[in-house]
Amino acid sequence: MDLVFINGLEVEAVIGVYDWEREIRQPLVIDLELGWDIRRAAAEDNLQATLDYAAISQRVLDWVGASQFLLVEALAEELAHLIQAEFAVPWLRVRVTKPGAVAAARGGVGVQIERGVRPA
Numbered sequence: 586m587d588l589v590f591i592n593g594l595e596v597e598a599v600i601g602v603y604d605w606e607r608e609i610r611q612p613l614v615i616d617l618e619l620g621w622d623i624r625r626a627a628a629e630d631n632l633q634a635t636l637d638y639a640a641i642s643q644r645v646l647d648w649v650g651a652s653q654f655l656l657v658e659a660l661a662e663e664l665a666h667l668i669q670a671e672f673a674v675p676w677l678r679v680r681v682t683k684p685g686a687v688a689a690a691r692g693g694v695g696v697q698i699e700r701g702v703r704p705a
């Protein structure tokens with residue numbers, strides 16, 4: 586299966602379960618792997634035949650930036666639904682990292698989910 590990927594998308598949002606977290610914006614990092622057969626786009630050298638990573642990145646930045654979830658789980662799930670619905674992606678992997686949540690976890694903490702049917 587081919588992939589279009591977006592790595593390290595940085596965006597701030599209201600996210601967290603504690604009262605103090607509802608009053609600030611915190612950094613998140615979004616990584617996406619989007620299943621897509623890129624052969625037609627490659628053969629035609631045509632953006633219309635593939636997933637436009639720039640357009641998807643902008644949509645994700647706008648949507649996550651306006652979101653106010655408690656859990657990173659909820660954000661990841663709703664983001665996966667949105668991308669599948671708006672961009673007709675058959676399968677995707679969404680990783681949401683909350684870099685500052687656990688100071689000792691230098692690589693951040695978060696969740697990763699896969700949704701949809703992964704083509705062979």
Ligand SMILES: Nc1nc2c(c(=O)[nH]1)N=C([C@H](O)[C@@H](O)CO)CN2
Nearest residue numbers: 600601602603655656657658686687
């Ligand atoms: N699995 C999760 N655990 C925790 C989450 C979360 O979203 N998913 N959130 C918090 C707090 O909001 C935390 O980030 C504050 O530092 C705790 N655990």
